[in-house]
Amino acid sequence: MAQPTHERVRRSIAQAQTIVIKVGSSSLTKPSGHLDPAKLDALVAALACARLQGARIVLVSSGAIAAGFGPLGFERRPADIATQQACASVGQGLLMARYEVSFSRFGIRVGQILITAEDTIRATQYHNAQRTLDRLLDLGVVPVVNENDALANNEIRFGDNDRLSALVANIVRADALVLLTDVDALYTAPPSQPGSKKIDFVPDVERALNEVKVAGSSSGVGTGGMVTKLEAAHMAAVSGIPAVLTCAANAGPALMGDPVGTAFAPIKRRGSSRRLWIKFASHPRGVLVVDTGAAQAVRAGRASLLSAGVLEVRGDFSAGDPIWIDDESGKHIAKGLSGYDSEEIPRMLGRNTAQLRRFFGDEYAHPLVHRDNLVLV
Ligand SMILES: Nc1ncnc2c1ncn2[C@@H]1O[C@H](COP(=O)(O)OP(=O)(O)O)[C@@H](O)[C@H]1O
Numbered sequence: 576m577a578q579p580t581h582e583r584v585r586r587s588i589a590q591a592q593t594i595v596i597k598v599g600s601s602s603l604t605k606p607s608g609h610l611d612p613a614k615l616d617a618l619v620a621a622l623a624c625a626r627l628q629g630a631r632i633v634l635v636s637s638g639a640i641a642a643g644f645g646p647l648g649f650e651r652r653p654a655d656i657a658t659q660q661a662c663a664s665v666g667q668g669l670l671m672a673r674y675e676v677s678f679s680r681f682g683i684r685v686g687q688i689l690i691t692a693e694d695t696i697r698a699t700q701y702h703n704a705q706r707t708l709d710r711l712l713d714l715g716v717v718p719v720v721n722e723n724d725a726l727a728n729n730e731i732r733f734g735d736n737d738r739l740s741a742l743v744a745n746i747v748r749a750d751a752l753v754l755l756t757d758v759d760a761l762y763t764a765p766p767s768q769p770g771s772k773k774i775d776f777v778p779d780v781e782r783a784l785n786e787v788k789v790a791g792s793s794s795g796v797g798t799g800g801m802v803t804k805l806e807a808a809h810m811a812a813v814s815g816i817p818a819v820l821t822c823a824a825n826a827g828p829a830l831m832g833d834p835v836g837t838a839f840a841p842i843k844r845r846g847s848s849r850r851l852w853i854k855f856a857s858h859p860r861g862v863l864v865v866d867t868g869a870a871q872a873v874r875a876g877r878a879s880l881l882s883a884g885v886l887e888v889r890g891d892f893s894a895g896d897p898i899w900i901d902d903e904s905g906k907h908i909a910k911g912l913s914g915y916d917s918e919e920i921p922r923m924l925g926r927n928t929a930q931l932r933r934f935f936g937d938e939y940a941h942p943l944v945h946r947d948n949l950v951l952v
């Protein structure tokens with residue numbers, strides 16, 4: 576794919592039909608842990624303008640924890656998971672109530688979608704999420720998406736919404752991803768560092784990942800900082816989706832394709848979001864160590880991992896969990912979703928498919944990791 580110019584990327588954002596907009600906690604809340612209605616209303620006005628001009632808008636909104644800790648009497652964002660989840664449960668309701676009122680000023684309905692990382696990988700949940708989002712968009716509704724913080728399993732939760740927004744962009748086959756935060760653009764280093772320079776256009780986000788110095792959040796209410804935003808822009812780029820990163824106050828100009836913030840060019844054609852999740856967002860729970868032949872087959876691409884080529888299993892995981900595939904020297908070759916529970920695997924090792932069927936039955940005659948659930952790293 577020829578690399579698009581800065582101008583072309585801005586134009587494709589201006590012409591986007593389906594747009595996913597992600598807004599961070601600091602752009603919606605006060606440091607005291609309460610919603611900031613003025614900020615929220617200003618954002619909604621910009622989104623409503625695009626919606627009323629015919630765009631299909633999905634809003635991925637953080638802020639549940641940051642809007643919930645103040646009303647619950649905490650002075651700062653709590654650090655422990657259970658209290659964060661309680662804050663999210665309170666804050667999410669307050670957030671939606673405000674979005675409902677704010678969008679209704681423009682006659683626009685909102686619908687809440689709370690999603691977990693698992694919903695983006697399990698086929699039935701993925702299709703359910705896709706069908707509901709598509710239908711909401713057909714009905715002119717603005718879906719407001721957040722991670723299901725109150726119930727999310729800590730082992731595999733996103734934590735930030737940046738990477739989730741890139742997966743949602745994939746699910747709704749978006750034409751553009753807009754990441755709104757508390758800084759006006761990506762800088763060559765954290766803006767607090769003297770000498771850091773603003774970047775207007777990133778033609779190749781994979782190169783930028785190596786060259787730009789990024790840090791985590793410093794706002795006290797946000798989570799991922801610039802690290803997860805660059806990952807989201809990367810995920811969008813490899814899905815063929817252009818992205819723009821800027822501050823929430825620039826939402827309107829960004830949607831119109833004005834040269835605000837930082838634009839990221841797409842670098843590939845669209846891929847599957849399950850594979851995207853495995854590659855970028857999953858946290859492996861174990862390891863399968865493979866022999867030289869299996870390592871070669873996996874590295875060559877499009878091969879499933881068969882038990883015949885696996886030497887050892889490490890860790891405690893269930894079928895469907897993400898795992899590393901390592902070569903004998905301990906180097907990670909790929910990430911994948913295991914087809915079996917870790918405790919079932921030792922007796923399968925080194926056996927070919929015919930042996931597995933004969934000794935253990937048809938349900939064991941499958942790859943340990945199917946090629947559709949495997950990505951090279
Ligand atoms: N290279 C960089 N360029 C711009 N911002 C950066 C960079 N590295 C770190 N940051 C920080 O990332 C912060 C935004 O992330 P975060 O606080 O998680 O926002 P949000 O809540 O909107 O997701 C900025 O306030 C900034 O201080």
Ligand SMILES: N[C@@H](CCC(=O)OP(=O)(O)O)C(=O)O
Pocket residue numbers: 598599600601636637638639640641663721722724734735736737792796797798799800
């Ligand atoms: N789902 C969480 C997101 C947490 C968070 O801080 O995200 P972000 O502000 O996007 O870095 C919430 O709504 O509080």
